[in-house]
Amino acid sequence: MADQAELARPESRDTVRAVNPATDQPGKSYETTSREEAAAAAKAAHSAFRDWRGTSFADRSAVIHKAAAILRSRHDEFARLMTEEMGKTLDEGRAEVEKCAVHCDWFADHAADYLARQPVDIGGPEAFVTFNPLGVVLAVMPWNFPFWQVFRFAAPALMAGNGALLKHASNVPGCALAIEEVLHQAGVPRDLFRTLLLPSSEVEGLIKDENIAAVTLTGSVAAGKSVAMAAGSVLKKCVLELGGSDAYLVLEDVDVEAAAKVAATARMVNGGQSCIAGKRFIVVRSVLDAFEQAVVEEMRGYEMGDPTQKGTKLGPMQSVKARDEIHRQVTDSVRAGARLLLGGHVPERQGAWYPATVLTDVRAGQPAHDEEVFGPVAAIIAAEDEAHAIRIANASEFGLGSGVLTRDVDRGRRIASEELEAGLCFVNENVRSDPRMPFGGVKHSGFGRECADYGIREFVNIKSVHVRPLEDAAHNRVE
Ligand code: NAP
Secondary structure: OOOHHHOOOOOOOOEEEEEEOOOOEEEEEEEOOOHHHHHHHHHHHHHHHHHHOOOOHHHHHHHHHHHHHHHHHOHHHHHHHHHHHHOOOHHHHHHHHHHHHHHHHHHHHHHHHHOOOEEOOOOOOEEEEEEEEOOEEEEEOOOOOOOHHHHHHHHHHHHOOOEEEEEOOOOOHHHHHHHHHHHHHHOOOOOOEEEOOOOHHHHHHHHOOOOOOEEEEEOOHHHHHHHHHHHHHOOOEEEEEOOOOEEEEEOOOOOHHHHHHHHHHHHHHHHHOOOOOEEEEEEEHHHHHHHHHHHHHHHHOOOEOOOOOOOOOEOOOOOHHHHHHHHHHHHHHHHOOOEEEEOOOOOOOOOOOOOOEEEEOOOOOOHHHHOOOOOOEEEEEEEOOHHHHHHHHHOOOEEOOEEEEOOOHHHHHHHHHHHOOOOOOEEOOOOOOOOOOOEOOEEOOEEOOEOHHHHHOOOEEEEEEEEOOHHHHHHOOOO
16 A cells, blocks of 8 residues: 555645634644645555455444544644634634544444445335445545534545545644544554645646545535536536525514524634524514614623633634635625624734624625625624515525524424525524534535435445346346
């Protein structure tokens, strides 16, 4: 099996380095992977896959359980790495590492059942469905949950018998390499899972490499389109987990204080930098004033602070560039008629800081209404009634998460299950992912699913097998 050291090494190479968003100071630099090394890694991964696919579920399960144990034993170290590279608070980082461990354990315990041969009664000869691994999957991942996004894909993919190459976001190289180390320490064969420190311009070429079977991307709509076009051009499977502008309906029967708590929690997860954060709060007019006041009070509680300190609820954003973009969205929205109820000003301090912000009078034509706002900004949109609120929620290019806040659980269940155009819907709860439930979107939020049985079956060949004794062959039907 090829080793990175055996692969062609260019004489001089580029480097990539993370920048601490709390201070804007550069961190450690890492050598990038060359195109030739990436191609060699794909070849080696394909070769390793041929062995791995023949291992038993029990063997793979032991490896993935071990990965969970390593994650737990090093959770402080990994949380600190995330804080240094993308600004997540240490508290949220520890929780993220634990979530990865739970996810690994879940798929280590359940992959065999999810992928068990399924007999089908077709009223005659034997028929069943098998789920065979596809090969090496290229995973293009974002920085916002640097560990979770990767393990969300990798644990089920490896349990299914696939190999994987990771191209992580360029601002989290240390996390990307740490994840590779965890999997290798756990017993994942070295060539079967590799981290490649590649620029995004190299992704298209790698998708077209003959040793890559499929690709999964979690990221922006623009990156999704580019990956889908490359995969489509060579007819390879792709799964896309893209952006969201999740709508929460706040209905007139709501307990305003309780609703505001859910709203603020849903908005402020990961400093507002979550694809499934609640972003648009569509409020029936009779409770609008009360909700505005209550949500401002809740959002005020998310004070900016040192992300390394216990209890800090809002750290910096991931980069100064991202902060400047969100401030542009806020100021352009205000210029177009939105009203600031809280925050909305860039503080005078080094780093990517932006305060918890609430905008009201948000309507079509404003960035806070029309675009994904990827930071700590809640947008309040007025609606006349339930039907109007549903129309506003669905008049979005996105369809990832969504929510309904109401005292009437039957009403909430109906709206969630039948009315909202989104891949996930929560009644009186904040948005989140769960290994036991399928995760993904519709419209420009992408296609395909992660987690649960649906997720693990994305990168398998769902094969129909029909078996009958040769002496019965005369009974074959032609249709
Ligand atoms: P991004 O720019 O699309 O980056 C995500 C990944 O894609 C990175 O590894 C990036 O590499 C790569 N990439 C960027 N442009 C590419 C291209 N043209 N071709 C191939 N790869 C490309 O996304 P982001 O802005 O950092 O992340 C935030 C976005 O991700 C938001 O829209 C958020 O909603 C979405 N997201 C979705 C989910 C979900 O599960 N649906 C979860 C988390 C985040 P470089 O870093 O090297 O550019």
